[in-house]
Amino acid sequence: MVMYRKIYRGDFKCPPWFSSEARRLITKLLDPNPATRITIPKVMESSWFNKSVPKVLVTKAEMEFDKLDKGNEPETLNAFHIISLSEGFDLSPLFQGKKMEEKEELRFGTAGPASCVISRLEEVAKAGKFSIMKTETKVKLQGLERGRKGKLAIAAEIFPVAPSFLVVEVRKDNGDTLEYNQFCSKELRPALKDILWTSPPPS
Amino acid sequence: MGCRLSKRSKLIPGYEKPTVLAAETPFTVSEVEALHELFKKLSSSIINDGLIHKEEFQLALFRNRNKRNLFADRIFDLFDVKRTGAIDFGEFIRSLGVFHPNAPTDDKVAFAFRLYDLRQTGYIEREELKEMVLALLHESDLVLPDDVVEVIVDKTFNDADLKGDSRIDPVEWKEFVSKNPSLIKNMTLPYLKDITLAFPSFVLNSEVEDSDV
Numbered sequence: 001m002v003m004y005r006k007i008y009r010g011d012f013k014c015p016p017w018f019s020s021e022a023r024r025l026i027t028k029l030l031d032p033n034p035a036t037r038i039t040i041p042k043v044m045e046s047s048w049f050n051k052s053v054p055k056v057l058v059t060k061a062e063m064e065f066d067k068l069d070k071g072n073e074p075e076t077l078n079a080f081h082i083i084s085l086s087e088g089f090d091l092s093p094l095f096q097g098k099k100m101e102e103k104e105e106l107r108f109g110t111a112g113p114a115s116c117v118i119s120r121l122e123e124v125a126k127a128g129k130f131s132i133m134k135t136e137t138k139v140k141l142q143g144l145e146r147g148r149k150g151k152l153a154i155a156a157e158i159f160p161v162a163p164s165f166l167v168v169e170v171r172k173d174n175g176d177t178l179e180y181n182q183f184c185s186k187e188l189r190p191a192l193k194d195i196l197w198t199s200p201p202p203s
Numbered sequence: 204m205g206c207r208l209s210k211r212s213k214l215i216p217g218y219e220k221p222t223v224l225a226a227e228t229p230f231t232v233s234e235v236e237a238l239h240e241l242f243k244k245l246s247s248s249i250i251n252d253g254l255i256h257k258e259e260f261q262l263a264l265f266r267n268r269n270k271r272n273l274f275a276d277r278i279f280d281l282f283d284v285k286r287t288g289a290i291d292f293g294e295f296i297r298s299l300g301v302f303h304p305n306a307p308t309d310d311k312v313a314f315a316f317r318l319y320d321l322r323q324t325g326y327i328e329r330e331e332l333k334e335m336v337l338a339l340l341h342e343s344d345l346v347l348p349d350d351v352v353e354v355i356v357d358k359t360f361n362d363a364d365l366k367g368d369s370r371i372d373p374v375e376w377k378e379f380v381s382k383n384p385s386l387i388k389n390m391t392l393p394y395l396k397d398i399t400l401a402f403p404s405f406v407l408n409s410e411v412e413d414s415d416v
Contacts, residue, residue, distance in 0.1 A: 088274030
């Protein structure tokens with residue numbers, strides 16, 4: 001409780017070996033009043049920050065792009081896995097104040113086979129100038145240029161659910177959500193349209 | 204009489220002291236107090252009576268008080284341990300405790316079983332399983348052919364129903380989960396560990412002494 005009260009009052013002491021620039025920055029960061037607290041753009045302009053920061057911040061996802069986990073056999077999705085995807089189980093909105101962003105995952109069924117799905121994704125990669133990494137059941141695409149939040153990266157995973165039916169899950173792995181949504185609607189969905197299973201129209 | 208009721212217990216039905224709840228769940232006292240702030244917010248969104256009603260739950264989960272969802276209904280019913288039709292503070296904390304990363308796996312396995320036992324018969328029947336799969340497909344944009352749904356339900360059932368009596372009992376379920384641990388992934392909410400960061404204002408209302416934390 002003592003710690004929480006200190007946080008609330010902004011009551012702290014810097015160790016003596018901290019430089020005066022670091023001290024000044026930290027005082028502005030630990031301002032309990034969000035209206036007067038320093039903002040991220042201002043932090044990035046501060047003298048302490050500019051001393052030793054890489055020119056371009058690379059995210060972990062970008063660095064690990066080529067570490068595609070070739071490991072285990074994919075788990076076959078069973079009925080309980082499918083059920084657990086429900087938004088009724090996702091209690092996170094209880095804890096977050098903001099409006100939910102658009103879903104970042106896309107799932108569809110396909111009669112496959114997996115190689116067909118993969119070659120479609122390869123075509124999308126070539127057309128959109130993405131670099132691609134793949135195994136038999138996983139595909140990762142990474143944009144060559146940096147977008148608003150780094151390079152857009154998409155991960156796709158193929159799950160068998162029945163002897164000749166697959167469920168494919170595509171999600172954003174890195175980058176800006178708006179760019180991801182645009183990619184999905186303009187490039188991904190059209191390319192997958194004819195293999196994506198939809199119910200037959202009522203006769 | 205001599206004992207003064209804490210101001211809080213008069214206002215919130217089912218209120219239990221944070222120290223008691225912390226002792227019986229994976230939460231710390233500070234986390235219980237932070238969750239109290241959340242509970243106050245959720246329970247006052249439509250009817251300000253210190254209870255979370257079904258519509259308030261739906262409002263919080265879907266931003267739509269009228270949205271119905273089979274699985275949200277099941278969660279609500281399980282949280283409402285005393286079956287009063289609304290969730291009080293004690294029920295809220297104890298049920299959420301099962302979702303904490305540090306909660307015992309057995310508790311999570313048991314909770315998931317009761318979740319899926321739609322008609323509370325003590326078993327998960329094949330019809331219940333199929334009903335849930337269809338409910339999921341109905342709510343999402345994933346579409347599967349009918350025959351594939353049958354194959355999926357059959358295979359899952361055969362893998363889980365070891366006794367072959369057309370229903371899954373808690374022992375078979377536990378065995379099934381131990382072979383497929385990802386089945387209870389949705390029973391853990393990692394951000395419950397950071398709950399004091401999400402609701403820092405609990406410090407203002409804390410009734411707890413430093414020595415109790």
